[in-house]
Amino acid sequence: MTTAVTMTGATPLMLLRDLRKTYRLRRGVLDRLRSRSRDVNAVDNVTLAIPRGIILGLVGESGCGKSTLARLMVGLAQPTGGDVVWNGTALPALSAQERREFRAGVQMVFQDTHSSLNPRKRIRATLTEALAAHGVPRSERAARIAGLLDQVGIDPQFLGRFPHELSGGQRQRIGIARALAMEPSLLVADEPVSSLDVSLQGQIINLLRELNATLGLTIVLISHDLAVVARICDQVAVMYGGQVVEHGSPDKVLSAPSHPYTQALLDAVPRGLARRARAVLPVESGPTETGCRFRPRCVHALSVCAEQEPSLRAVGSGHLAACHWRQPAESAATTNDRVGQLTESNS
Amino acid sequence: MSDQDLLRVEGLHVGFRAGDQMRDVVRGVDLRIKPGEVVGLVGESGSGKSITALAVMRLLPPGAAITSGRVTFRGQDLMEANNAEMNRLRGGAIGMIFQDPLTALNPALPIGRQLGDAIRAHQPVSWRQAQTRAEELLALVGIPFPKERLRAYPHELSGGMRQRVMIALAVSSNPSLLIADEPTTALDVTVQAQVMELIDRIRDEFGIAVLFISHNLELVAEIADRVTVMYAGRVVESGGVETLFASPNHPYTRQLIRCVPRLDGGRGAMPTIPGLPPRVGALPMGCPFAPRCEVAEARCSAEDPPMRWRGEQMAACFLAAS
Numbered sequence: 001m002t003t004a005v006t007m008t009g010a011t012p013l014m015l016l017r018d019l020r021k022t023y024r025l026r027r028g029v030l031d032r033l034r035s036r037s038r039d040v041n042a043v044d045n046v047t048l049a050i051p052r053g054i055i056l057g058l059v060g061e062s063g064c065g066k067s068t069l070a071r072l073m074v075g076l077a078q079p080t081g082g083d084v085v086w087n088g089t090a091l092p093a094l095s096a097q098e099r100r101e102f103r104a105g106v107q108m109v110f111q112d113t114h115s116s117l118n119p120r121k122r123i124r125a126t127l128t129e130a131l132a133a134h135g136v137p138r139s140e141r142a143a144r145i146a147g148l149l150d151q152v153g154i155d156p157q158f159l160g161r162f163p164h165e166l167s168g169g170q171r172q173r174i175g176i177a178r179a180l181a182m183e184p185s186l187l188v189a190d191e192p193v194s195s196l197d198v199s200l201q202g203q204i205i206n207l208l209r210e211l212n213a214t215l216g217l218t219i220v221l222i223s224h225d226l227a228v229v230a231r232i233c234d235q236v237a238v239m240y241g242g243q244v245v246e247h248g249s250p251d252k253v254l255s256a257p258s259h260p261y262t263q264a265l266l267d268a269v270p271r272g273l274a275r276r277a278r279a280v281l282p283v284e285s286g287p288t289e290t291g292c293r294f295r296p297r298c299v300h301a302l303s304v305c306a307e308q309e310p311s312l313r314a315v316g317s318g319h320l321a322a323c324h325w326r327q328p329a330e331s332a333a334t335t336n337d338r339v340g341q342l343t344e345s346n347s
Numbered sequence: 348m349s350d351q352d353l354l355r356v357e358g359l360h361v362g363f364r365a366g367d368q369m370r371d372v373v374r375g376v377d378l379r380i381k382p383g384e385v386v387g388l389v390g391e392s393g394s395g396k397s398i399t400a401l402a403v404m405r406l407l408p409p410g411a412a413i414t415s416g417r418v419t420f421r422g423q424d425l426m427e428a429n430n431a432e433m434n435r436l437r438g439g440a441i442g443m444i445f446q447d448p449l450t451a452l453n454p455a456l457p458i459g460r461q462l463g464d465a466i467r468a469h470q471p472v473s474w475r476q477a478q479t480r481a482e483e484l485l486a487l488v489g490i491p492f493p494k495e496r497l498r499a500y501p502h503e504l505s506g507g508m509r510q511r512v513m514i515a516l517a518v519s520s521n522p523s524l525l526i527a528d529e530p531t532t533a534l535d536v537t538v539q540a541q542v543m544e545l546i547d548r549i550r551d552e553f554g555i556a557v558l559f560i561s562h563n564l565e566l567v568a569e570i571a572d573r574v575t576v577m578y579a580g581r582v583v584e585s586g587g588v589e590t591l592f593a594s595p596n597h598p599y600t601r602q603l604i605r606c607v608p609r610l611d612g613g614r615g616a617m618p619t620i621p622g623l624p625p626r627v628g629a630l631p632m633g634c635p636f637a638p639r640c641e642v643a644e645a646r647c648s649a650e651d652p653p654m655r656w657r658g659e660q661m662a663a664c665f666l667a668a669s
Contacts, residue, residue, distance in 0.1 A: 061535040062506075167623055197391035197624075198562060198606050202617030209616060224536065227608035231617060254610065268540040269610060272568035273592050281537045 011088045012049040013186055013218050014073065014106075018082035019046045021068050042068040044242035045082070047312070050186070055212050055219045057229035057250070059265065060239035066222050069239070070188045073220065074106045104134055107179035111191035113171035117163040123174055124159040130181035148177040152207060169200040176207065187211070188220045193228070205232060226269055230254045238262045241293035244312060248319035258321035261294045292324065300325040352419070353524055353556050354380040354403065359416035361395070361402045363627070369414055370628050373398050374580040376416075378558075382523060385550060385557040387571030387588070389564060391603075393624055395580040396560050400526050403558075404441065405433050420524070439469045442517030442555075446529040448509035452501040458485075458512050459497025462519060469520035484515040488545055507538035511545065518549055525549070528560045543570060564607050568592050576600050579625050579635035586660030596655070596662035598643075599636045634664065642666055 021043040043065045050056055058066045071077040072084060075091065083090040086102050094102060110116035118126060127148060131141045149156055152173040163171055172192055179187055189208060193201040209232050211217045223229050229236055230250045238246040238253065238261065246259040257263045264281045281297055291306040292298070298305070302324055310322040321327065356378040362369030373395040380386045390396040401407050403418050405425065418425040420436065428436070437443070445451050453461055462481035463474060472480065478497065485493035488511040501509055510530060517525055527546065531539040547570060550557055561567050567574055568588055575585040576597065584597035595601045605618045622639040625631055631638055637647040647665055655667040 061537060169623070198564070199391060199603060199620035200623070201608075202606055202619035206616045206619065225608060226536075227610045227612060228617070230610055231608060231612060231614055264537060266610070268536040270536075270539075270543075270563065270565035270569050272565040273589065281540070 010051065012085075013052045013087065014050040015085035016046050016048045016050075016069070016073070016082070017085055017090075019043055019048075019069070019072060019079050019084065020081035021065075021072055021077060022080040041242045043072060043079075046239075046242075046244050047082075048237060048244060048247070050218060050220065052185075052218055053212070053216045054234040055208070055221055055232055057233035057236040058220060058222045058239065059224065059226060059229055059236060061224075061265075064239040065242040066239050067190055068242075070108065070190050070220065070222055073186075073188050074108045075103065076108075104182040105184050106186045106188065107182050107184040109172070109175050109179055109187060109189040109192050111194055113163070113168055113175055113195070116175055117171060117178075119163055122160055122162055123166075126163075126174065127159075127178060127181060130178045134182050136181075144181070148180055151180060151211070152177045153203075167200075168196050169203060172196065172204050173207065176204075176211075180211070184217070186218045186220070188222070190222045191224065192221070194224065201228070208232070226254060226266060238265070243293065243322065244320075245294065245323070246319075246321045247312065248316070252316060252319040258315045258319065258326045259294075259323045260298050260300050260325065262321075264297075292322075298325075351381055352379045353382045353384075353421060354378070354558070355417075355419045356399070356403060357417045357419075359399060359402060359418065360414040361398050361407065361411060362414045364410045364412075365628060369412070371414060372411075372580050372627050373402065376577070376580075376582055377585075378575055378582075380524065380556050380558060383550070383554040383556050384573065385559055385571045387567035387574040388558060388560045388577065389562070389567050389574060390577035391562055391624060393579075393627070394577040396577050397528055399577070400528055400558065400560055404437055404443065404526065406437075435469070438465055438516075439520045440522050440524065442520070442522035442525045444510070444513045444517050444525070444527045444530045446532045448506065448513045448533075449501060451513055452509060454501055457498050457500055458504075462497070462512075462516060465516050466519050480519070481515075484519055485512070487518075488512070488515045488549075489541075490515075505538075506534050507541060510534065510538075510542050514542075514545060514549065518553065518555070521553070522555060524556045524558065526558045526560070529562070530559075531566065532561070532563075539566075546570065564592075564604060576603075579630060580627075581635060581663065582661075583636065583664070584660070584662045586658075590658070590660050596657055596660055596667045597636075597664050598640045598666070600662075602639075602641065 020041065023040045023042055025038045025040055046069060058069065060066050068077060072079055086094065089098065124145065127145050128141055131144055136144055146156060154170060154173050158166060158170065193204050196204065205228055208219055212219050221229065221233060233250055235248065236250050236253045237244045238259065240261050246253050246257065246262045253262060254266065257266060268281065291308060292310050295301045295305045304324045310324045312320045312322045313327050315321045315326055356376055359373055359376040360371050361373035362371045376399050388396045402413050413426065459478060459481050462484060463477040466472065466477040466480050481497060482493045485496055490496050490508060490511055504512065531542050534542060546557065549555060559567060559570055571588045573586065574588050574591045576583050578599050584591065584595065584600045591600065592604065595604060602620050606620060608617060620639050625635055631648060633648045633650050634652045637643040640647065644665065652663045652665050655662050655664060655669040657669050
């Protein structure tokens with residue numbers, strides 16, 4: 001099962017292989033009676049390797065599937081098709097012991113710190129609960145809590161407080177401390193700073209960066225802020241319509257984008273006094289039946305784009321894009337090639 | 348000169364009741380908007396920027412009240428206006444759009460009905476005429492198939508489309524001032540760009556003045572003619588957009604601009620402002636920014652800073668150049 005990745009030497013910490021997640025939309029009572037329903041492919045054939053020790057940025061507009069992908073990574077949602085491969089073993093094939101290790105090893109940090117911390121528990125109780133779940137003996141918990149607070153830069157005086165008595169930034173630090181209590185190797189952070197003020201966002205982003213550098217923690221950072229991603233991520237994956245449409249290092253993807261959608265995202269970032277002539281992307285239209293999903297909004301669409309769905313192919317070293325305009329007809333690389341290439345470019 | 352002001356806010360104080368005393372969250376705000384001008388009001392959460400806008404409209408939440416100051420709109424003292432006069436202004440000469448269009452629209456009524464009601468509240472037209480006008484407005488704000496969309500309910504529209512409907516509602520009675528409070532914060536960047544484009548166009552075509560409230564400095568820099576920066580309920584700096592962003596004169600503005608992540612900002616740790624903004628009721632002596640300021644001196648924590656002027660640019664700081 002893992003030949004593709006072992007060939008290149010390094011097994012990625014996590015590999016998403018042809019991953020799909022379909023949600024069924026039932027519309028109303030009448031539709032249900034007629035058993036009419038519509039399927040939505042929230043994640044549609046995503047293949048993505050997450051090498052150890054990197055920060056991977058996941059960007060795209062709301063509804064592109066990035067949060068569903070995050071939920072699949074941490075095991076909060078079950079894939080409809082494809083595999084999440086953890087340390088070389090697909091999730092369903094994990095032994096009971098490995099499954100426990102996976103559950104602790106992949107932790108998530110959420111956007112909304114109000115709803116992700118129990119409002120009726122003091123900070124000490126929240127952290128103690130996590131340590132207990134991780135099997136840390138009672139006698140060691142106080143020392144571990146002190147260590148965690150130190151890691152996330154929170155004064156121990158906050159231990160007796162409730163979440164609402166903390167600022168948004170402090171609550172996010174507690175959310176990170178709770179994740180670290182499980183000694184994870186992968187942290188999935190879903191928009192961790194988008195509810196924080198600009199002057200405080202940097203503090204949390206810098207904390208994630210430090211944890212990556214000092215603990216070797218692998219991080220998936222879901223963010224709508226391309227500038228933050230460009231600043232701290234080692235790789236960026238751009239999602240559109242449930243698929244990864246471009247992937248590579250930020251100096252390629254965000255400085256010399258290959259996919260028109262990535263270019264459109266970059267064009268939409270406000271540039272202050274530069275007051276660009278706004279390149280406004282056409283309004284979102286309905287789902288496309290065939291071909292490239294971005295075609296109805298794309299300024300470069302060719303006739304082939306209506307007929308054939310573009311697959312993710314190399315456009316440069318360690319740089320993949322799914323676009324006919326950039327990569328005229330050529331046989332699509334296999335999944336294995338794609339994975340090999342990405343692992344190589346990062347080892 | 349001040350006669351030319353469309354909106355003038357002078358020494359505005361707004362307090363929230365805490366026990367049997369009032370705690371001021373807006374502490375002496377001055378703001379001027381000329382006809383057709385876009386003024387950006389910038390600040391972080393809790394800085395008092397939204398409360399200032401709500402005070403202008405006399406829409407403060409229960410427990411909050413204007414404790415002193417003056418608000419004049421087209422020469423009329425809004426503090427003295429009665430409820431009927433305020434109702435004519437709101438949605439009439441002053442249009443408003445908010446961050447979350449879903450809560451600002453009635454979920455149980457089709458948008459054509461809501462637009463029609465708004466139009467008929469301010470103009471003596473028939474229902475049929477109002478519907479025609481509503482259709483024109485939807486077309487004006489770039490909603491495809493406007494006639495069909497009149498029958499749509501808010502939940503059937505995307506966030507960007509809902510914000511367009513809000514803008515259509517706001518401009519339905521030819522206002523001279525549009526108050527936009529974080530109008531694009533809930534939207535994706537691509538949709539944000541579309542809505543900004545629309546606000547720009549509406550302003551150009553109709554000469555509407557805009558009070559654009561946002562925490563996003565880059566966005567404000569893009570659209571505003573003049574900018575006012577608030578911190579802890581006070582105006583710390585104001586001036587023309589070019590000078591304010593190119594040569595900020597208040598340390599808070601300077602440090603805040605540095606914090607904004609930029610695509611060309613390179614790699615590595617992000618600049619931050621240490622500490623936290625002060626809490627209401629726990630304001631420090633002197634300049635409220637002094638505890639987080641990189642250049643603060645002893646006097647900054649002892650006395651209120653003076654307003655220093657450099658041409659049209661004002662900075663409330665002992666150390667500002669003048």
